[in-house]
Amino acid sequence: MTRRTVLSIATAALLVSWGGAAVAGPPAGSKRPAAGKVFRQVWRNFKKAKSYEVSVKIEGGISGTPDHAIKTRTVNENYSGEVYGSLMHHPAMPRAFRTPKSGAIFTGTGWKNILADRQGVRLDRLFSFPQTLFDRAGRYVRFAEWVESASGSEEEKPAEIKLVGDEKEADEEKAAGKEKGRTVVKSSGKKEDVDLPRFIRIETPPKEALKHFIEVENSGCMSVG
Amino acid sequence: MDKTATNAFYVIEVDHETKLPKGITLTVLTGRKGDTIVKGGRIVGGDHVAFHFEYTISNYEKVEAPEIPAAARKLLASR
Numbered sequence: 001m002t003r004r005t006v007l008s009i010a011t012a013a014l015l016v017s018w019g020g021a022a023v024a025g026p027p028a029g030s031k032r033p034a035a036g037k038v039f040r041q042v043w044r045n046f047k048k049a050k051s052y053e054v055s056v057k058i059e060g061g062i063s064g065t066p067d068h069a070i071k072t073r074t075v076n077e078n079y080s081g082e083v084y085g086s087l088m089h090h091p092a093m094p095r096a097f098r099t100p101k102s103g104a105i106f107t108g109t110g111w112k113n114i115l116a117d118r119q120g121v122r123l124d125r126l127f128s129f130p131q132t133l134f135d136r137a138g139r140y141v142r143f144a145e146w147v148e149s150a151s152g153s154e155e156e157k158p159a160e161i162k163l164v165g166d167e168k169e170a171d172e173e174k175a176a177g178k179e180k181g182r183t184v185v186k187s188s189g190k191k192e193d194v195d196l197p198r199f200i201r202i203e204t205p206p207k208e209a210l211k212h213f214i215e216v217e218n219s220g221c222m223s224v225g
Numbered sequence: 226m227d228k229t230a231t232n233a234f235y236v237i238e239v240d241h242e243t244k245l246p247k248g249i250t251l252t253v254l255t256g257r258k259g260d261t262i263v264k265g266g267r268i269v270g271g272d273h274v275a276f277h278f279e280y281t282i283s284n285y286e287k288v289e290a291p292e293i294p295a296a297a298r299k300l301l302a303s304r
Contacts, residue, residue, distance in 0.1 A: 038239060039237060039239075041244055042237065042239055042244055042245060042246050045243075045244050045245050046245060046246055049245065049285050049286065050286060051285070051286055051287065051288035051289075052282050052283065052284055052285045052286070052287075052288060053282070053283050053284040053287075053288060054280055054281065054282050054283075055280070055281050056278055056279065056280045056281075057277075057278075057279045057281075058276070058277070058278050058279075059276070059277045059279075060274075060275065060276040060277070061274070061275065062257075062272055062273070062274060062275070063254075063272070063273055063274075063275040064270070064271065064272050064273075065270065066269050066270050068252060068254060068268075068273075068275040068277070069275075070275060070277070075276070082288045082291065083288065084288050084289070084290050084291060085290075087291070087293075087301075089291040091291075097291070097293055097297050097301055098301075099301055102300065102301050102302075102303065103300070103301070104296070104297035104298075104300035104301055106297070110296065111294065111296040111297045111300055112300070113300055113303070114300075126278070128251075128278070130246075130249060130280055130282060133235065133249050133251060133280070134237075134246070134249065137235040137237070137249070147236065150236055150238065150248075150250060151236070152234055152236035152250070152252070196239075196241055198238050198239055198241070198247075199236050199237065199238055199239070200236070200237045200239060201234055201235070201236050201237075202234060202235045202236075202237070203232070203233075203234040204232075204233045204234060204235070206231060206232075206266065208233060209231045209232050209233035209253065209254075210228060210231045212233040212251065212253045213228065213231050213233070213253050213255050216253055216276050
């Protein structure tokens, strides 16, 4: 049996077994905007951004808890870059330039194709362009849901609607909301504020999850299993 | 590893004032045969392999165009 056949069987099994279909949208009677709608707006704005800085912290290993926190770490990498248009510049060592399709890395003896250098391969395969991540997540926007924390593991809570009028109370609530990781947003032209979480979770179907996992394997960073 | 139990999800942190992302985290999970607890296709406990890619995005529109050395420019255009 070829590797491809094994993967196809595994993918088919995942598709059959996957029952997770987090439905986007606010709870009944809520004024909270649908997570998918907000994601689309953020995605659209992000596409228009000409430049930004980005850093990535990569942690991998064995977890034993529902929040997937790493207890035995095998991978711990940090990278940073500056995005200008379709170009990402990594000023720190190793210095590199990348586009979504090609890359160049400075190895000490000169500039090389990024895939001709072991460090370059790792950088290129582990550090995705944020725009690529958003485009991939955007394919599954129908599964978008609000979550209360960055771990994405908490269940969605009902929207809390607050009436506008008492400025002092609103300020106090705003301050309290920030402590809890929530932001109070004024809806223009409406008579209520919607207490929105800061985080949107998008679960991918099993086929996409497997693709992500194979990409991690192909980066050569894995030494567990 | 048990690739029949593989999950991935994104968590996007939204700046509600600017309507731009402050970050995006990709979590990729796969089971380990006999160790992982799976419910409804989701890994919910037991030992499993986990990878977290936590991206932080900042300083929108504050990055200037970098100067690319000629040799690097040639490589970028080569594919």
